[in-house]
Amino acid sequence: MDLLPLRVSLVLLLWTLSAVASTFPFAVSYYSPKRPACRAIPSTMALCHDVGYTEMRLPNLLGHDTLKEAQQQASSWVPLVSKRCHKDTKRFLCSLFAPVCLVEFVEPLPPCRSLCEVVRDGCVPVMSAFGFPWPEMFNCSQFPPGNEMCIPGTTTGSKGMDDRLEEHAKMPRCDACRPFGDAEKEMQQNFCQHDFMVKLKVKESHINGGNRKVVPEGPSLVILKRLNRVEEEEINRKAFLLQKGATCTCGELLEPSTTLLALGRKAGNKLLLNRIMGWHTGDGELKRFLQGIRKLQC
Structure with a gap:
């Protein structure tokens, strides 16, 4: 497996994370001072192509207020997705960078803790091969446990939540x-x-x-x-x-x-x-x- 492109990308990624950490240290931000808005996922946001939905919420769960900022930060993670360290890597990352936009949920839906954990366990070996730890900004303990209103993985038991999200998305406004x-x-x-x-x-x-x-x-x-x-x-x-x-x-x-x-x-x-x-x-x-x-x- 050719990991050289990944090595370069991870170096750039870790530099980026350290540079922006003081600006928006990660925490699931349910109370953004900016009014939430739905935006079409731009074609230039390669990380979240074919993720299963077409509209994202801003501000997102990483504190990005603009499409430009979200795209720039998301691009650093494309090489990791390409290594297929876990089939739900894209699903997890996009739930943070480009959270699904559903009209009845004013705040973005976070990823479930179980989704974070399976992606972390699958991708940590690839990252640690170059001395890079799982970022604290993706600390799985901050995400909701169980089958609550959160984004699940595609493993057994997630279909019910996916059906609920799809059902909510189709409901009319009161x-x-x-x-x-x-x-x-x-x-x-x-x-x-x-x-x-x-x-x-x-x-x-x-x-x-x-x-x-x-x-x-x-x-x-x-x-x-x-x-x-x-x-x-x-x-x-x-x-x-x-x-x-x-x-x-x-x-x-x-x-x-x-x-x-x-x-x-x-x-x-x-x-x-x-x-x-x-x-x-x-x-x-x-x-x-x-x-x-x-x-x-x-």
Whole structure:
């Protein structure tokens, strides 16, 4: 086996990693300051050709914010993939450099720990032949264990997760979360047709029957159509329901630490969310917006 090209590439790779380590020491970055976006995997990103999907998320799991940066760093790993030290090497690397873009997952899906471990165990002998260790930036212990929502290997038992990802990718977007034109204007115009507006951050969101249950992080701020302080206090610690939320996607409900505004209705003892938007501008603007809502005469 001709390893000379690999030797040269690994030398360049290790130099690159040491040079950029202080810029973005690897950790699965679920809370990037930049809004996530889907981008087509460019034809010039050779590492991730024919990886099974065509759109990637930025920022990626290595902290790259631009396609140019992701491509440059990914190119260093192409020679290792060509040595076929493990059949899932490309799958693992691309889950980090070019994570799959699914609309209902606001953050990139990380590789499963088991995927990292089998690739590491297969490729370490090739790298160590030249004195290169498995990079700390790929430390497998930081990835989720088990068959959670993560990218599995192609070994037995991974098909179920692949099917789940494919199923999620095909799910329609929930009506309550469909894109707005002028979001603030629409929320204001529709307030009087609903029973309440709520400001919240999501602690937990999970399927409940055919619906999706939304559990707030701490008390919510509730604004009723008609002033009733007692009822506002009763509502502000309750969970909400997105009807038929098990059959559609709503990335806003999966985005951690983001302020959401929602319009809803009461149905007996249930609180149903009908329109949801993320609030991404400042607290001052939000305060003024909510003050304007409170002044509406319904």
